[in-house]
Amino acid sequence: MKDQPYQRSEKQIENDKFLIFNIPFNRWILFPCAFLVQSSLGSINSWSVFNKPIDSYIYGDQNKGRVPNGMDAIFFLLAGPFLERNGPTKGIIVGGICLAIGHYLAAIAVNTKQILILYFGYSFFSAVGNAIIYLSPISTLIKWFPDNRGLASGVAVCSVSAGNILIAQAVLPMVHAFGLIYTFIVLGSVFRGVLLALSLVYRLPPPCDKEKAPEVIDSIDIKSSGSELKTVKSETLQNEEIVLKEPNPSNVSFFQALFSNEFRMILIIFVANEMSEHIFNSHLSNMVQDIYGKNPKTATMVVTINAAFNLFGRCFIGFLSERIGRKRTFNLLLSLSLVCFLTMTHFINNGNYNGFIAFTWIYSISYGGGFGTLPAFLSEIFRNKNIAPTHGVCMATWNLSGLIGGFVFTGIYDSLRDKGHSISDPILYNTNLYWLSAIVAFGLVVSFLIPVTVRDRKYPAVPKQILKKRLFGRIIRVIKRKRNPIEIVSKEKENEEWNNYFIQHNETLNVSIKAK
Structure with a gap:
């Protein structure tokens, strides 16, 4: 199975530069939109507040049922590839529709007192909606903010917690005001309307904007990890030199x-x-x-x-x-x-x-x-x-x-x-x-x-190597042998092994070959 990333035409890319009409799109609008999108998941993640009202309505006993909501794991596996192939707009549309259907089925289940509709109908559709809606804003924000990935992911996921708090506090007053059945209908309709509207805001950045930021995975620029871009003479190609690149x-x-x-x-x-x-x-x-x-x-x-x-x-x-x-x-x-x-x-x-x-x-x-x-x-x-x-x-x-x-x-x-x-x-x-x-x-x-x-x-492993770890800037490896099983690799030897690895794997490691 091959990767099939979401592809846009030149016209779509040009249209994505504008929010609506001639109003230019600004990436910062995605932050409040992400908050609203993720907040819609509060009714799922705060499901426990529905347990007693549902059990009282269906069984006449508020401690009887305890409806589970545990299908999320399956659909998280499928939602990621779906988003990469279809983009965030379609993802939020599909997620919003599924979330609304789940709430409508919950209303039907309560009205008919059929707990199986709640078990399989609501749980299925809410799980699909939850997985897609949760992932969509996060991946989109990070792609738009490669220079602030941590801030983008942090703001996106914190919106879920905010939604949990807000909706958990709103559910019981809504039940008292509208009744349990209409509470599900109102929530489903609001989520559907808001998410369909917000889906129009979401888009991917232009292709040229991708992967510009330095990496801070270990508080250093990934390109300064000790490697040196050197030009070395090839031992296999006459009168040519190889420029080593990461x-x-x-x-x-x-x-x-x-x-x-x-x-x-x-x-x-x-x-x-x-x-x-x-x-x-x-x-x-x-x-x-x-x-x-x-x-x-x-x-x-x-x-x-x-x-x-x-x-x-x-x-x-x-x-x-x-x-x-x-x-x-x-x-x-x-x-x-x-x-x-x-x-x-x-x-x-x-x-x-x-x-x-x-x-x-x-x-x-x-x-x-x-x-x-x-x-x-x-x-x-x-x-x-x-x-x-x-x-x-x-x-x-x-x-x-x-x-x-x-x-x-x-x-x-x-x-x-x-x-x-x-x-x-x-x-x-x-x-x-x-x-x-x-x-x-x-x-x-x-x-x-x-x-x-x-x-x-x-970094290539040596024969019979058991473990390799970099400590304090030096590579330390454990080798299965009787004498000197622990080796501390010098900087000179490390660079030599690294360069040889590039030369031997020039095709797969994107080595550039230039005529001398």
Whole structure:
């Protein structure tokens, strides 16, 4: 299967220079548009507020059903390639229509009291809409702002949290004002109208604007990774010289990116930092009430403020990654998450409510920051054309990890309860925090090992090499041999091996050959 990127005619490219009529298009308008597009997902991500009204209407018992909403992972895998082939305008149109259909089916399900329509109809269409709408603004903003990738991705993803807060607060008043059935109809109609209108604003930048920005994946320009552009005499071609150039990362296809070691490592650190978001947040209200004896109103306040810190982390950390680099940002976030989890177990054991809440909110900044940094990181490693597909795979894996982690958390919790531990016993939650800490610690180790510069990613391995890592500017490799298994490569030897690698692979590495 070959990559089939979205292609525009010359006329389309010319038309995209204007917003409407003769009003020129300005890329900064995409920021407020991204906020509105992503905010529409608040009804999906805040679905728990619908549970009690739906269960009361269908079953007459507000604790009966608990409708799941878990198909997102499947469609995140498909949404990325769809967007790269069809562009953001068609993506937002399709996503908006699916989101509206999902809400209309929810209204039908409630009106007819057919829970299966809600299970399969709403869940299916809302999952399709959620995946496409989530990815569309992020990939588009990064392509328009290659000079501010971190800011673009941070602002785009923080809009989801803002939508969660706003719509979660609006749902119950709407139910009381219009009734549950008409609430779904109103939301579906509003989302459809707003998204169809905003789809007309979205477009891709002109082809000449792509890939202009320097890379800051490790707080350095990727082109200054220690490589030197040299002209060397060819040993195989007479009277010719070879100009050595860096490989062009833009030539990487989606499948090459997907099966690369770098992507696997990025996937690991993202899941390690974000997996507990599904698990921890869904139990935060219970922890506040069960461990510390707080009332439901206080627990709701804690959860709302926690969402605000998540929003702040998505935006601020994305911007911060522009200054310190994406890899160092993930190193910081994973370290912060590990410290928070281990410290929270101490506060839970000691019954320290204020300390627990403080570190909970700090952790919320950390996992929010992971979402804000990931798209920019993927863009700089695998280039703009692979943002949506690779980001979709990451989001799908994150959703699945949260589902699996949720089963593990519940299994441990129920097992300990069956052994006689009360709901206020710290062991119920601390045991789960320990295994979550182990995953974060593993992610932290992997984060330090990610090769981010072109030279480190493409540097050739020597026979029987087990491991290679750059530390303090020098390549250190472990080789399977009896004498001197650990080798520190000198700068001279590194440049020689790097240049020889270029010469031997001149066709695949885009080497330019000039006549002497």
